[in-house]
Amino acid sequence: MIKNVTLPTEDGTTQIDHIIVSKYGIFVVETKNMKGWIFGSERQKMWTQKIFKYNTKFQNPLHQNYKHVKTLQNMLNIEPEKIFSVIVFVGDCKFKTAMPANVNYPRGYINFIKSKNKILLSKAEIKEAIRIIEFGRFERSYKTHREHVRHVKQIVEEKQDAVTCPKCGNVxxxxxxxxxxxxxxxxxxxxxxxxxxxxxxxxxxxx
Structure with a gap:
């Protein structure tokens, strides 16, 4: 498992929580440590966290991880069927809507990975994928973190300016x-x- 990977993109950077490279494929894992009730569907741009009477909007993690997957896919020049998006919610939270595909609690995320039993990558391909990721990632430093946070804040501000649908949450x-x-x-x-x-x-x- 490769942790906390910051990769360059056309418009800045993207940060991936965990990357698992195995013979069964590459798993791009986005983790969310949250409390309260979670509401969201696959197509909604923004999801909702509810703690008592307070509601907080946050970006649909499936959309967020899609960018991670595409960035990594392009970097590795790998077929889309060999790379998987996984969202894991940890902490004291509970979904009050149906959990979309690839969205799990910790135990479900492990089961999802174990369900992939078709060999997709050779030992040489695994080694090469890890080499490319390690070579292409930004060095873990305060400067890298600061630049990524600045980029994320800019994205959030742009999304906050958008008007969202009261029925489905899309733009x-x-x-x-x-x-x-x-x-x-x-x-x-x-x-x-x-x-x-x-x-x-x-x-x-x-x-």
Missing amino acids: MILRTAKKGPNAGTQFWGCSTFPKCRGTLKYSATES
């Missing part, structure tokens, strides 16, 4: 009504329309 798009009594009026419509028909009023003061 909303500014649209203009084409017919009916509100023709010509702008409103926020869900980006997944027609699957989700969530809308919000738009105020000209937002622009």
Whole structure:
């Protein structure tokens, strides 16, 4: 297991909690140490943590880990079927919605990895993958951590500026009504329309 790997990306850096390289494939593990109730689905941009009456939004870890997987896949030049995304929730938390695929508590995460029993990588490929990761990662240092934190804060700020759908949590798009009594009026419509028909009023003061 390779821990705390910071890799370069086109727009900055990405930090991977754990990478497991085995003959059964490469597992990219994102861990979340959280408390309270967790609400979220596979397609929602933001998930919700609820502790008593307080709600906190956080990025969908499946989307977060997708970037990790793609970065590593491109670095290793490996087929997508040989690399797996795994999300692990530790701490005193409980899902109040159905847990999406690849999202587990610690015991479930171990079972998920054990369920992969088809040999995908040779000993030479395992050795080469580890070599490339170790060579390509940034040195573990305060400077690396600081730069990554700055990059993450920038991403979070950009996401906070986005309007999210009250029904499904996805990003909303500014649209203009084409017919009916509100023709010509702008409103926020869900980006997944027609699957989700969530809308919000738009105020000209937002622009």
